[in-house]
Amino acid sequence: MxxxxxxxxxxxxxxxxxxxxxxxxxxxxxxxxxxxxxxxxxxxxxxxxxxxxxxxxxxxxxxxxxxxxxxxxxxxxxxxxxxxxxxxxxxxxxxxxxxxxxxxxxxxxTVEAQADVEDDLETDAPSFEREFHQQVKDLSNKETIDQKSSQTYEILDREQDSN
Structure with missing residues (x-):
């Protein structure tokens, strides 16, 4: 309307x-x-x-x-x-x-169209940006926070093991 x-x-x-x-x-x-x-x-x-x-x-x-x-x-x-x-x-x-x-x-x-545009931007983003966005989601997601299964913790573990 x-x-x-x-x-x-x-x-x-x-x-x-x-x-x-x-x-x-x-x-x-x-x-x-x-x-x-x-x-x-x-x-x-x-x-x-x-x-x-x-x-x-x-x-x-x-x-x-x-x-x-x-x-x-x-x-x-x-x-x-x-x-x-x-x-x-x-x-x-x-x-x-x-x-x-x-x-x-x-x-x-509309909210739906805006979400589609943002999803497209995230998909088209270079791999390091997609990884960064995934890490932010992991750190703010109540299901993955404090869990060793999140992508963020895996990256941190790899970096720590390489030192």
Whole structure:
């Protein structure tokens, strides 16, 4: 069932609020040399202070990148509203359920289509990426966690035996 005008307006305003939040004034970060300079001018600075600084900088950069990508998705969804294609799955052409759009207003696909795309990406990924994803699944799966039968434990055992 296609979205009503009221529902589309609801999502339009929701997306505009997200756009405003994501493109709003961001905290200006100091340059790395300024921050390191402040630390090196002090007395009894510890290497951990520098490590914390680098970790904080990496975290800030990651958050900014995620915000940038999310802003692109929000802008894409707003354009789809203008084009009259909002709420239609880009892969199947089916209507995206209202509940999904309420949870993820910038969703491009139905849950099923998104899962298919992600499965395809995982299948097409190089073997080391597939192995990594399997290890993450093993470590987060309640059935395989703490079991020596998981792929992750087998890899760790092989690495330990080779040392």
């Amino acid at each position: 296609a979205l009503t005008k009221e529902q589309t307006q609801h999502f339009y305003h929701k997306l505009l609020n997200m756009q405003k939040e994501l493109s709003g004034e961001k905290k200006k970060t100091q340059s790395m040399t300024e921050e390191v300079g402040e630390l090196s001018n002090g007395v009894d600075n510890h290497m951990a202070d520098h490590g914390t600084l680098v970790t904080d900088r990496m975290t800030d950069q990651t958050v900014k990148e995620i915000d940038r990508e999310l802003l692109e998705e929000v802008n894409h969804a707003l354009q789809k509203i203008k084009d009259g294609t909002y709420g239609i799955c880009e892969k199947t052409g089916q209507d995206i359920p209202y509940e999904r759009l309420e949870a993820v207003p910038y969703a491009r696909m």
